[in-house]
Amino acid sequence: MTGPAPASPWLPTAPCTPRLCARTARPAVSRGRAVARLTAGVGTVVAGVLLAPLTAPLGRPGRERATRLWCRAVLRAFGVRLRVVGRADGGRGLVVANHVSWLDIPVVAAVLPGRMLAKSDVRHWPLLGPIAARGGTLFLERDRLRALPGTVGALAHALRGGSRVVVFPEGSTWCGRAHGRFRPAAFQAALDAGAAVQPVRVTYLPTGPAAFVADDPLLASLWRVAAAGGLTAEIRILPPVPAGRHTDRRSLAAAAQRAVHTAVASDSANRPASSVHQCASSIPAAASSPRTPS
Numbered sequence: 001m002t003g004p005a006p007a008s009p010w011l012p013t014a015p016c017t018p019r020l021c022a023r024t025a026r027p028a029v030s031r032g033r034a035v036a037r038l039t040a041g042v043g044t045v046v047a048g049v050l051l052a053p054l055t056a057p058l059g060r061p062g063r064e065r066a067t068r069l070w071c072r073a074v075l076r077a078f079g080v081r082l083r084v085v086g087r088a089d090g091g092r093g094l095v096v097a098n099h100v101s102w103l104d105i106p107v108v109a110a111v112l113p114g115r116m117l118a119k120s121d122v123r124h125w126p127l128l129g130p131i132a133a134r135g136g137t138l139f140l141e142r143d144r145l146r147a148l149p150g151t152v153g154a155l156a157h158a159l160r161g162g163s164r165v166v167v168f169p170e171g172s173t174w175c176g177r178a179h180g181r182f183r184p185a186a187f188q189a190a191l192d193a194g195a196a197v198q199p200v201r202v203t204y205l206p207t208g209p210a211a212f213v214a215d216d217p218l219l220a221s222l223w224r225v226a227a228a229g230g231l232t233a234e235i236r237i238l239p240p241v242p243a244g245r246h247t248d249r250r251s252l253a254a255a256a257q258r259a260v261h262t263a264v265a266s267d268s269a270n271r272p273a274s275s276v277h278q279c280a281s282s283i284p285a286a287a288s289s290p291r292t293p294s
Helices: 031-077 104-109 120-124 128-134 145-160 185-193 218-227 249-268
Strands: 081-085 094-097 115-119 138-140 165-167 197-205 232-237
Touching: 031 081, 031 104, 031 218, 094 104, 094 185, 094 249, 104 197, 104 232, 115 120, 115 145, 120 128, 120 138, 138 145, 145 165, 145 185, 185 249, 197 249
Parallel strands: 081 232, 094 165, 094 197, 115 138, 115 165
Antiparallel strands: 197 232
């Protein structure tokens, strides 16, 4: 679960590492408070998993309301403040966001709950795996390029059926001080289904504690988040890209990437840059952060 995926020439990579990226100068909370947060956060996650079957009779709107409340409760239990900028129109479509952390999942779901796309390994993760499976997550085997068309078909089918689908098209977590290229595969599903694309931007302040990159162990990341002082997650709802505006997946991916990364850059202009991001193209795959599929 914690080691890097086998190297593959088509897998997206990032230069971020826990040692260089998952740091902050802001003082952490006391150990006792961090333990309390971690216990409360894990307990809230487990309670949600156990109670999830009870939401089945509520229908899709009721389940989505329950998901939003649950995810906000998880964030609050871990000591994470949520700030929402902008307003979604409530429509269905493909939601695309930059990818920093496992926290991105409850942050996005707290505002725009939908079916997530994740690598198949996530199915076997403690805590997060059961959540993903019960939430209708679509899984992709990252190391099998031949499986990609089937995944794109499944995404298109979900979109045609009226589901909101959430994808992190960078395909790998970046620490938030830099970002990766949006992979176009998932955007083909939006084109095939005639669905709009809703870009959103996720940022964290301070940046370091939330970053979940490279071979960072999940438990270490959970502890770092629980121990962080004043951690705030912001999700910004950007203008949607209507169906039909772009006719090929590459131009559609590029348009969504410009929207999200421009928003990220505008918030990061005054933050100090780490040298690890100045040579991103030269970092080998073994030092990358393989997290989520393209």
